[in-house]
Amino acid sequence: MTEWRRRLGLEAHPEGGYFRRxxxxxxxAPTPTGPRPAATAIHYLLTRDQPLGRLHRNRSDILHFLVDGGPVEYVTATPDGTLDRITLRTGERHFLVVPGQVWKGSRLTGDAAYALVAEVVTPGFDYADHRFAGPGDFADRPGLREALAPFLP
Structure with a gap:
Protein backbone atom coordinates (compact mmCIF):
# COMPACT_ATOMS: atom_id res chain seq x y z
CA MET A 1 0.00 0.00 0.00
CA THR A 2 1.42 3.35 -1.05
CA GLU A 3 0.32 4.97 2.22
CA TRP A 4 2.48 2.61 4.34
CA ARG A 5 5.39 3.10 1.96
CA ARG A 6 5.19 6.87 2.31
CA ARG A 7 4.49 6.96 6.06
CA LEU A 8 7.33 4.59 6.93
CA GLY A 9 9.79 5.85 4.32
CA LEU A 10 10.23 2.41 2.77
CA GLU A 11 12.58 1.75 -0.15
CA ALA A 12 12.79 -1.06 -2.71
CA HIS A 13 14.23 -4.25 -1.21
CA PRO A 14 16.54 -6.59 -3.20
CA GLU A 15 14.28 -9.53 -2.16
CA GLY A 16 11.20 -7.79 -3.57
CA GLY A 17 8.79 -5.53 -1.75
CA TYR A 18 9.90 -2.54 0.31
CA PHE A 19 11.75 -2.07 3.60
CA ARG A 20 13.46 0.21 6.06
CA ARG A 21 15.66 -0.65 9.01
CA ALA A 29 27.31 -10.47 19.38
CA PRO A 30 30.18 -12.62 18.09
CA THR A 31 29.43 -14.72 14.98
CA PRO A 32 31.60 -16.97 12.77
CA THR A 33 31.83 -14.11 10.26
CA GLY A 34 32.60 -11.38 12.77
CA PRO A 35 30.72 -9.27 15.28
CA ARG A 36 27.13 -8.30 14.50
CA PRO A 37 24.64 -6.10 16.32
CA ALA A 38 22.81 -8.18 18.93
CA ALA A 39 19.58 -7.53 16.96
CA THR A 40 18.24 -5.49 14.07
CA ALA A 41 14.66 -4.82 12.95
CA ILE A 42 12.95 -3.71 9.76
CA HIS A 43 9.53 -2.92 8.41
CA TYR A 44 8.90 -5.03 5.29
CA LEU A 45 6.01 -4.44 2.89
CA LEU A 46 4.67 -6.59 0.07
CA THR A 47 2.15 -4.96 -2.29
CA ARG A 48 0.22 -5.91 -5.40
CA ASP A 49 2.98 -4.39 -7.55
CA GLN A 50 5.67 -6.18 -5.44
CA PRO A 51 3.85 -9.30 -4.15
CA LEU A 52 6.82 -11.67 -3.82
CA GLY A 53 9.84 -12.02 -1.54
CA ARG A 54 12.53 -14.05 -3.38
CA LEU A 55 13.88 -17.24 -1.83
CA HIS A 56 16.91 -16.59 0.39
CA ARG A 57 18.52 -17.62 3.63
CA ASN A 58 20.35 -15.90 6.45
CA ARG A 59 22.73 -17.12 9.13
CA SER A 60 20.62 -15.51 11.86
CA ASP A 61 17.18 -16.32 13.21
CA ILE A 62 14.38 -14.04 11.99
CA LEU A 63 11.14 -13.31 13.82
CA HIS A 64 8.25 -12.09 11.61
CA PHE A 65 5.22 -10.21 12.96
CA LEU A 66 2.29 -9.38 10.69
CA VAL A 67 1.43 -5.77 11.52
CA ASP A 68 -1.29 -5.00 8.95
CA GLY A 69 -2.88 -6.42 5.81
CA GLY A 70 -2.26 -9.91 4.55
CA PRO A 71 -2.65 -12.76 4.36
CA VAL A 72 0.97 -13.47 3.49
CA GLU A 73 2.32 -16.95 2.84
CA TYR A 74 5.83 -18.00 3.82
CA VAL A 75 7.47 -21.05 2.32
CA THR A 76 10.48 -22.46 4.14
CA ALA A 77 12.92 -25.26 3.32
CA THR A 78 15.29 -26.63 5.93
CA PRO A 79 18.81 -27.83 5.06
CA ASP A 80 17.52 -31.43 5.07
CA GLY A 81 14.84 -30.50 2.50
CA THR A 82 11.76 -30.29 4.72
CA LEU A 83 9.27 -27.92 3.09
CA ASP A 84 6.68 -25.96 5.06
CA ARG A 85 4.06 -23.36 4.16
CA ILE A 86 2.83 -20.96 6.81
CA THR A 87 0.21 -18.27 6.27
CA LEU A 88 0.11 -15.23 8.54
CA ARG A 89 -3.31 -13.62 8.96
CA THR A 90 -4.53 -10.80 11.15
CA GLY A 91 -6.47 -12.19 14.10
CA GLU A 92 -5.13 -15.71 13.55
CA ARG A 93 -1.51 -16.76 13.21
CA HIS A 94 0.43 -13.51 12.99
CA PHE A 95 3.93 -14.59 14.14
CA LEU A 96 6.61 -16.79 12.56
CA VAL A 97 10.19 -17.73 13.50
CA VAL A 98 12.54 -18.76 10.69
CA PRO A 99 15.76 -20.24 12.13
CA GLY A 100 19.12 -19.37 10.63
CA GLN A 101 20.16 -21.36 7.52
CA VAL A 102 16.52 -22.10 6.57
CA TRP A 103 15.48 -20.98 3.07
CA LYS A 104 12.55 -18.57 3.06
CA GLY A 105 10.31 -16.91 0.48
CA SER A 106 7.08 -14.96 0.90
CA ARG A 107 4.11 -13.81 -1.16
CA LEU A 108 0.72 -12.21 -0.86
CA THR A 109 -2.16 -14.66 -1.04
CA GLY A 110 -5.86 -14.48 -1.77
CA ASP A 111 -7.13 -10.98 -2.38
CA ALA A 112 -4.46 -9.34 -0.21
CA ALA A 113 -3.56 -5.84 -1.40
CA TYR A 114 -0.54 -5.65 0.91
CA ALA A 115 1.13 -7.13 3.98
CA LEU A 116 3.17 -5.05 6.40
CA VAL A 117 5.54 -7.19 8.46
CA ALA A 118 8.00 -6.27 11.21
CA GLU A 119 11.10 -8.49 11.26
CA VAL A 120 13.63 -8.88 14.07
CA VAL A 121 16.95 -10.53 13.21
CA THR A 122 19.20 -11.95 15.92
CA PRO A 123 22.17 -11.69 15.79
CA GLY A 124 21.58 -8.62 13.65
CA PHE A 125 21.36 -8.66 9.88
CA ASP A 126 24.42 -8.21 7.68
CA TYR A 127 24.40 -8.75 3.90
CA ALA A 128 27.54 -10.92 4.30
CA ASP A 129 25.29 -13.46 6.10
CA HIS A 130 22.59 -13.45 3.40
CA ARG A 131 22.30 -15.50 0.20
CA PHE A 132 19.68 -15.65 -2.53
CA ALA A 133 18.84 -19.05 -3.99
CA GLY A 134 20.39 -19.54 -7.41
CA PRO A 135 19.82 -21.75 -10.44
CA GLY A 136 21.97 -24.60 -9.05
CA ASP A 137 20.28 -24.77 -5.66
CA PHE A 138 17.99 -27.77 -5.20
CA ALA A 139 19.18 -29.34 -8.50
CA ASP A 140 19.55 -32.65 -6.64
CA ARG A 141 15.99 -32.33 -5.29
CA PRO A 142 13.70 -31.77 -8.30
CA GLY A 143 10.48 -32.07 -6.26
CA LEU A 144 11.65 -29.41 -3.82
CA ARG A 145 12.89 -27.18 -6.65
CA GLU A 146 9.47 -27.43 -8.32
CA ALA A 147 7.67 -26.48 -5.08
CA LEU A 148 10.00 -23.49 -4.61
CA ALA A 149 9.93 -22.39 -8.28
CA PRO A 150 7.59 -19.40 -7.72
CA PHE A 151 10.18 -17.94 -5.32
CA LEU A 152 13.26 -18.55 -7.53
CA PRO A 153 14.77 -16.23 -10.16
Missing part, protein backbone atom coordinates in the same frame (compact mmCIF):
# COMPACT_ATOMS: atom_id res chain seq x y z
CA UNK A 22 14.05 0.69 12.17
CA UNK A 23 16.43 -0.59 14.85
CA UNK A 24 20.06 -1.57 15.30
CA UNK A 25 21.16 -2.74 18.74
CA UNK A 26 24.11 -0.84 20.20
CA UNK A 27 25.35 -4.16 21.64
CA UNK A 28 27.30 -6.69 19.60
Missing amino acids: IYTSPHT
Whole structure:
Protein backbone atom coordinates (compact mmCIF):
# COMPACT_ATOMS: atom_id res chain seq x y z
CA MET A 1 0.00 0.00 0.00
CA THR A 2 1.42 3.35 -1.05
CA GLU A 3 0.32 4.97 2.22
CA TRP A 4 2.48 2.61 4.34
CA ARG A 5 5.39 3.10 1.96
CA ARG A 6 5.19 6.87 2.31
CA ARG A 7 4.49 6.96 6.06
CA LEU A 8 7.33 4.59 6.93
CA GLY A 9 9.79 5.85 4.32
CA LEU A 10 10.23 2.41 2.77
CA GLU A 11 12.58 1.75 -0.15
CA ALA A 12 12.79 -1.06 -2.71
CA HIS A 13 14.23 -4.25 -1.21
CA PRO A 14 16.54 -6.59 -3.20
CA GLU A 15 14.28 -9.53 -2.16
CA GLY A 16 11.20 -7.79 -3.57
CA GLY A 17 8.79 -5.53 -1.75
CA TYR A 18 9.90 -2.54 0.31
CA PHE A 19 11.75 -2.07 3.60
CA ARG A 20 13.46 0.21 6.06
CA ARG A 21 15.66 -0.65 9.01
CA ILE A 22 14.05 0.69 12.17
CA TYR A 23 16.43 -0.59 14.85
CA THR A 24 20.06 -1.57 15.30
CA SER A 25 21.16 -2.74 18.74
CA PRO A 26 24.11 -0.84 20.20
CA HIS A 27 25.35 -4.16 21.64
CA THR A 28 27.30 -6.69 19.60
CA ALA A 29 27.31 -10.47 19.38
CA PRO A 30 30.18 -12.62 18.09
CA THR A 31 29.43 -14.72 14.98
CA PRO A 32 31.60 -16.97 12.77
CA THR A 33 31.83 -14.11 10.26
CA GLY A 34 32.60 -11.38 12.77
CA PRO A 35 30.72 -9.27 15.28
CA ARG A 36 27.13 -8.30 14.50
CA PRO A 37 24.64 -6.10 16.32
CA ALA A 38 22.81 -8.18 18.93
CA ALA A 39 19.58 -7.53 16.96
CA THR A 40 18.24 -5.49 14.07
CA ALA A 41 14.66 -4.82 12.95
CA ILE A 42 12.95 -3.71 9.76
CA HIS A 43 9.53 -2.92 8.41
CA TYR A 44 8.90 -5.03 5.29
CA LEU A 45 6.01 -4.44 2.89
CA LEU A 46 4.67 -6.59 0.07
CA THR A 47 2.15 -4.96 -2.29
CA ARG A 48 0.22 -5.91 -5.40
CA ASP A 49 2.98 -4.39 -7.55
CA GLN A 50 5.67 -6.18 -5.44
CA PRO A 51 3.85 -9.30 -4.15
CA LEU A 52 6.82 -11.67 -3.82
CA GLY A 53 9.84 -12.02 -1.54
CA ARG A 54 12.53 -14.05 -3.38
CA LEU A 55 13.88 -17.24 -1.83
CA HIS A 56 16.91 -16.59 0.39
CA ARG A 57 18.52 -17.62 3.63
CA ASN A 58 20.35 -15.90 6.45
CA ARG A 59 22.73 -17.12 9.13
CA SER A 60 20.62 -15.51 11.86
CA ASP A 61 17.18 -16.32 13.21
CA ILE A 62 14.38 -14.04 11.99
CA LEU A 63 11.14 -13.31 13.82
CA HIS A 64 8.25 -12.09 11.61
CA PHE A 65 5.22 -10.21 12.96
CA LEU A 66 2.29 -9.38 10.69
CA VAL A 67 1.43 -5.77 11.52
CA ASP A 68 -1.29 -5.00 8.95
CA GLY A 69 -2.88 -6.42 5.81
CA GLY A 70 -2.26 -9.91 4.55
CA PRO A 71 -2.65 -12.76 4.36
CA VAL A 72 0.97 -13.47 3.49
CA GLU A 73 2.32 -16.95 2.84
CA TYR A 74 5.83 -18.00 3.82
CA VAL A 75 7.47 -21.05 2.32
CA THR A 76 10.48 -22.46 4.14
CA ALA A 77 12.92 -25.26 3.32
CA THR A 78 15.29 -26.63 5.93
CA PRO A 79 18.81 -27.83 5.06
CA ASP A 80 17.52 -31.43 5.07
CA GLY A 81 14.84 -30.50 2.50
CA THR A 82 11.76 -30.29 4.72
CA LEU A 83 9.27 -27.92 3.09
CA ASP A 84 6.68 -25.96 5.06
CA ARG A 85 4.06 -23.36 4.16
CA ILE A 86 2.83 -20.96 6.81
CA THR A 87 0.21 -18.27 6.27
CA LEU A 88 0.11 -15.23 8.54
CA ARG A 89 -3.31 -13.62 8.96
CA THR A 90 -4.53 -10.80 11.15
CA GLY A 91 -6.47 -12.19 14.10
CA GLU A 92 -5.13 -15.71 13.55
CA ARG A 93 -1.51 -16.76 13.21
CA HIS A 94 0.43 -13.51 12.99
CA PHE A 95 3.93 -14.59 14.14
CA LEU A 96 6.61 -16.79 12.56
CA VAL A 97 10.19 -17.73 13.50
CA VAL A 98 12.54 -18.76 10.69
CA PRO A 99 15.76 -20.24 12.13
CA GLY A 100 19.12 -19.37 10.63
CA GLN A 101 20.16 -21.36 7.52
CA VAL A 102 16.52 -22.10 6.57
CA TRP A 103 15.48 -20.98 3.07
CA LYS A 104 12.55 -18.57 3.06
CA GLY A 105 10.31 -16.91 0.48
CA SER A 106 7.08 -14.96 0.90
CA ARG A 107 4.11 -13.81 -1.16
CA LEU A 108 0.72 -12.21 -0.86
CA THR A 109 -2.16 -14.66 -1.04
CA GLY A 110 -5.86 -14.48 -1.77
CA ASP A 111 -7.13 -10.98 -2.38
CA ALA A 112 -4.46 -9.34 -0.21
CA ALA A 113 -3.56 -5.84 -1.40
CA TYR A 114 -0.54 -5.65 0.91
CA ALA A 115 1.13 -7.13 3.98
CA LEU A 116 3.17 -5.05 6.40
CA VAL A 117 5.54 -7.19 8.46
CA ALA A 118 8.00 -6.27 11.21
CA GLU A 119 11.10 -8.49 11.26
CA VAL A 120 13.63 -8.88 14.07
CA VAL A 121 16.95 -10.53 13.21
CA THR A 122 19.20 -11.95 15.92
CA PRO A 123 22.17 -11.69 15.79
CA GLY A 124 21.58 -8.62 13.65
CA PHE A 125 21.36 -8.66 9.88
CA ASP A 126 24.42 -8.21 7.68
CA TYR A 127 24.40 -8.75 3.90
CA ALA A 128 27.54 -10.92 4.30
CA ASP A 129 25.29 -13.46 6.10
CA HIS A 130 22.59 -13.45 3.40
CA ARG A 131 22.30 -15.50 0.20
CA PHE A 132 19.68 -15.65 -2.53
CA ALA A 133 18.84 -19.05 -3.99
CA GLY A 134 20.39 -19.54 -7.41
CA PRO A 135 19.82 -21.75 -10.44
CA GLY A 136 21.97 -24.60 -9.05
CA ASP A 137 20.28 -24.77 -5.66
CA PHE A 138 17.99 -27.77 -5.20
CA ALA A 139 19.18 -29.34 -8.50
CA ASP A 140 19.55 -32.65 -6.64
CA ARG A 141 15.99 -32.33 -5.29
CA PRO A 142 13.70 -31.77 -8.30
CA GLY A 143 10.48 -32.07 -6.26
CA LEU A 144 11.65 -29.41 -3.82
CA ARG A 145 12.89 -27.18 -6.65
CA GLU A 146 9.47 -27.43 -8.32
CA ALA A 147 7.67 -26.48 -5.08
CA LEU A 148 10.00 -23.49 -4.61
CA ALA A 149 9.93 -22.39 -8.28
CA PRO A 150 7.59 -19.40 -7.72
CA PHE A 151 10.18 -17.94 -5.32
CA LEU A 152 13.26 -18.55 -7.53
CA PRO A 153 14.77 -16.23 -10.16
